[in-house]
Amino acid sequence: MQLSSGQRAFRIIGGIAFALILIVLYAPFLIMGMLSFAERTTAVFPPKDLSFISYQKLFNPDDFSLFRIPGEPLVNYLGPIKLSLALALLTSVLATALALMAALAFRERFKGRGVLFYVMLLGMVTPGIILGLGFRLFADQVALPTGWMTTGLLTHIAWTMPFGFIVFLIFLNRFDRTIEEAASMLGANTWTVFRTVTLPVLAPAVLASLLFGFTLSFDEIQRSSLVLGSDQTLPIAVIGATTVRITPVLYALGSLIALFSFVLVATYLLFFERERQRFYGAPTEDADSDADDNEPTPARRGARA
Amino acid sequence: MTATATGFLELTGVSKRYNDTVVLKDLDISIGQGEFISLIGPSGSGKTTTLRIIAGLEMPTAGSIAVDGRDITALLPNERGFGMVFQHFALFPHLDVYQNVAYGLKVRGDSKPEIEREVLPMLDRIGLRPLANRKISELSGGQRQRVGIARALIVRPKLLLLDEPTGSLDTKLKLAMQTELKALHEESGLTFIHVTHNQSEALALANRVYVMNDGRIEQQGSPSQVYRYPATRFVADFVGRNNLIDGEIDGAVFRSPLGSFPVGGAGRALPRGACTAVIRADSVQVGPAPEGAAAIQAPLDALEYAGSMVTWFFGGGVMTDVSTDESAGLEPKIGKTYTVWWDPNNVHYLSADGTSSQGG
Amino acid sequence: MSTLSRSLSPGVETATVAAGEGVNERLAERRRNRRAWMLLTPALVVTAVAAIAPLLVIIWVSFWRTDGLQLVRTFDFANWGRVLSDPTFYRLVWSTLRTVLIVLALVGLLGLVAGYYLARYVTSRKLQTLLLMLAILPFWTSYLIRIITWQPLFGNSGVINFLATSVGLPKMEMFLYNQRAMIFAMSSLYVVFVIGPVFWALSRIEPDVIAASRMLGASAWTTFRTVELPLARGGLVVGLFFAAIFLFGDYATGRLIGGGTNPMLSDAISQYAGSGQWPVAAALAVVLFLIATLVLGLLMRVYDLRKEL
Incomplete structure (x- = not known):
């Protein structure tokens, strides 16, 4: 199509805007990577005296011989990293299980379905600081001990579960329930249908939910600051460290986390694309031209939120 | 069965x-x-x-x-x-x-x-x-x-x-x-x-x-x-392509707004009074009517082509399926009046209360 | 079961049929209902404990008082009176609302431009996918990690100023420890929420629809305004909705990048809570909840997000 002058102008403006957004999004990671090799300070660019010492410090926080800069804070990130990993793993698995169960329930019509849909999202839409404060006060009232395994885990599940719930609803609304009916006609009972048909077909959604749960929990700070008691997750440790002094060790840590996240998400996206192709064919063949639906079956009319 | x-x-x-x-x-x-x-x-x-x-x-x-x-x-x-x-x-x-x-x-x-x-x-x-x-x-x-x-x-x-x-x-x-x-x-x-x-x-x-x-x-x-032998008006309309003509049977004559025709089929059990005649579209003919046929004169309203068949729609609500070749031979003209006829023995009657005249 | 169903056969009195009607159907219905509730219960329990209870407790605590360091469990309006008569409170509310609205506007505009550009002006499918991935990938990385690089990027002896001075420009102090910095940082953090949904909404539009609009003589701009924008509205609102969810509770960006120059309610709540001023924190939290509900509710009015499910 012939572009008008306005469109040509937009092509330039839009291109620049897009490029700027990408720069603003990725420059920090680049800078962080560079500064993680700085030996002393991060406040000066370009970094002088490059070395791997920050990474050494990160992994050997007890080796005091490494910390030679006067006034340098001795921060041990290893404990918080382990705790955050454990919390994120537990959160993602439990939140995904609960979200999947709830989303499956929402395929049926039951009383209170409309209101409960909003209730299910409450943990996500309420500003995090409010839930952090509220849950802390609630725990005090009912004498629930604060800590990552108790209040921390509950808060994190309440926070990440709605994301998984939404992911599952989106998938289930596009899920052809007649394949479940076909399975039951072939002799499969409810549990077998779930195990051999529903769950495998929902695998990409399960992984998406796990990913949401893991990354959102691993990064959580709005709620965590008030409910973890004496336990320290990584974000809490990081924000604590920034109030003292930002050292290159923090950037070494940040670089590794960013690298880890990118690899994790890229792997997921590759898997997702493979699954999508497995079910729906290669992207080139634009299949799925549903023939006219003369008489939609009740299952096809299906549950819509 | x-x-x-x-x-x-x-x-x-x-x-x-x-x-x-x-x-x-x-x-x-x-x-x-x-x-x-x-x-x-x-x-x-x-x-x-x-x-x-x-x-x-x-x-x-x-x-x-x-x-x-x-x-x-x-x-x-x-x-x-x-x-x-x-x-x-x-x-x-x-x-x-x-x-x-x-x-x-x-x-x-x-x-x-x-x-x-x-x-x-x-x-x-x-x-x-x-x-x-x-x-x-x-x-x-x-x-x-x-x-x-x-x-x-x-x-x-x-x-x-x-x-x-x-x-x-x-x-x-x-x-x-x-x-x-x-x-x-x-x-x-x-x-x-x-x-x-x-x-x-x-x-x-x-x-x-x-x-x-x-x-x-x-x-x-x-x-x-x-x-x-469709049993109801609905079946007659849904299964096959039928002309449905409302009228009444009076002795051996079927009276309808289209005209009066012999009921045909001696010995058949026929409904009495108000009823509907069901005439399959493919049993309706165009052209000079033979002796004893039910015939009407009707103007051609429309033609509908469907593959090897052409459907002729006549004024008065009668349609007939004609093969394409035959149709071409007849040189149909919209608005022209034709003689349309059918064999009364092929007509199936539905009584007005919906019951069929025919067991089979 | 079989005898029961047998008795439902016709020939039996109609009254009996009516009484026994639909036993199996109702049993099946009840079985489905029970299963739905069993599946739902764990999620509801967690939500009740970690979301509903906290909200109720906050409302309750906002009517308490602090007497020095002592927490007094009363039920009166002294705490609310104190909060509402403090001019700082109104400044907090105003600055929260203003910041959120400005950031949402910026993020919406940027996301729309970027998403539209990606959907309509990047013709290579491979490049499109790659750029989309790049645009949404940062969402999956630590947000805290992203903001702690702000200082070396925009600080006095940071990268920007290094680049600026090395090409002979004067030093800039625009983007650290002021309100502009905070808004800029927040926009860059949350724009990722908008680009993806806008792109998906736009790419779902049938090319025929756009072609039809152009065939009818509409200019590209008119087509955008009358066809594409209304159809992309869903994606835009989804993005803004999620951006708003994160924005309202985000106290760290304001503290680390804004330098506390323009505190938001979230930051104030965190600080009051940190110093044991629970009733004040709770009152502010109630207010923040109302504001958030208002803004999110307005977004839902613009577009019912359930349609995107």
Whole structure:
């Protein structure tokens, strides 16, 4: 199509805007990577005296011989990293299980379905600081001990579960329930249908939910600051460290986390694309031209939120 | 049908309501072992719901379903041992062709070699053995439906339910699939229950059809019975292409706004008084009427071309199907008046209260 | 079961049929209902404990008082009176609302431009996918990690100033420890929420629809305004909705990048809570909840997000 002058102008403006957004999004990671090799300070660019010492410090926080800069804070990130990993793993698995169960329930019509849909999202839409404060006060009232395994885990599940719930609803609304009916006609009972048909077909959604749960929990700070008691997750440790002094060790840590996240998400996206192709064919063949639906079956009319 | 043919599957007084909408009204269906039954009707007539109730995918609001005299109304679909073929195939997208066909056996707990012994011949039978490891997304519509049928048949179901099995296929594949279904029915000796809105498919495949409308059975019988002697105005309109002319029978004469015609067919039981004459479109002729025929003079209103046939629509509401060649020979002109005639012996009369004059 | 169903056969008195009507149907219905509730219960329990209870407790605590360091469990309006008579409170509310609205506007505009550009002006499918991935990938990385690089990027001896001075420009102190910095940082953090949904909404539009509009003589701009924008509205609102969810509770960006120059309610709540001033924190939290509900509710009014499910 012939572009008008306005469109040509937009092509330039839009291109620049897009490029700027990408720069603003990725420059920090680049800078962080560079500064993680700085030996002393991060406040000066370009970094002088490059070395791997920050990474050494990160992994050997007890080796005091490494910390030679006067006034340098001795921060041990290893404990918080382990705790955050454990919390994120537990959160993602439990939140995904609960979200999947709830989303499956929402395929049926039951009383209170409309209101409960909003209730299910409450943990996500309420500003995090409010839930952090509220849950802390609630725990005090009912004498629930604060800590990552108790209040921390509950808060994190309440926070990440709605994301998984939404992911599952989106998938289930596009899920052809007649394949479940076909399975039951072939002799499969409810549990077998779930195990051999529903769950495998929902695998990409399960992984998406796990990913949401893991990354959102691993990064959580709005709620965590008030409910973890004496336990320290990584974000809490990081924000604590920034109030003292930002050292290159923090950037070494940040670089590794960013690298880890990118690899994790890229792997997921590759898997997702493979699954999508497995079910729906290669992207080139634009299949799925549903023939006219003369008489939609009740299952096809299906549950819509 | 004969008495021995009934009694295998019995639906008694089956009704279905969704909230306030009544979908099925007090249905009685009786099907014999080995029959090929078609449920036909327009969309919304309740035929799919009936099939789903037989399958156990829906529960009836009232009434019961029995197989071989045993009540199965409360059984779940997986406890009934029926097979089902779906309109949109409903194949498992995460499994390949082999695994799809093997699914029922695997669920049953058969061993791997046992499964293989069953599945491979079945794949041979439907001609898909070379594609055993294909993904479902790589199959054509016809291949998908064959996998769907094989998957249902492999567990040797007591009966096979087919929900618009050719509904998602194009015309050419449709005919091939019909031939295949017919062959499979004869080979397997199974009872087939088939739902379609396509009356010609039902007439071609079934040995008995149930015509449904608005949640009720309008008529049941052999295809030729239903085709030649529709029991109600609805059936006459839905099955085949018929001219419906309202009038009344007065002795040996049928009086209508179009004119008075002999009723024909000596010795037939005819309704009295107000009734509707049903005249098949293909039995109406254009041209000079022979002695004893029912004839009218009518202007040609419109022509409709459909492949090898042309339908002529005349003033007064009479239509006739003429082959394209014949039509071309007649050089039709819109607005011109023609002589249109039919044999009174081919006319079927419906009394005004909806009952048919003809038993068969 | 079988005898029961048998008795439902016609021939039996109609009254009996009516009484026993739909036993199986109702049983199936009840079975489905029970299963739905069983599946739902664990999620509801967690939500009740970790979301509903906290909200109720906050309302309750906002009516308490602090007497020095002592917490007094009363039920009166003294705490609310104190909060509402403090001019700082109104400044907090105003600055929260203003910041959120400005950031949402910026993020919406940027996301729309970027998403539209990606959907309509990047013709290579591979490049499109790659750029989309790049645009949404940062969402999955630590947000805290992203903001702690702000200082070396925009600080006095940071990268920007290094680049600026090395090409002979004067030093800039625009983007650290002021309100502009905070808004800029927040926009860059949350724009990722908008680009993806806008792109998906736009790519779902049938090319025929756009072609039809152009065939009818509409200019590209008119087509955008009358066809594409209304159809992309869903994606835009989804993005803004999620951006708003994160924005309202985000106290760290304001503290680390804004330098506390423009405190938001979230930051104030965190600080009051940190110093044991629970009733004040709770009152502010109630207010923040109302504001958030208002803004999110307005977004839902513009477009019902359930349609995107």
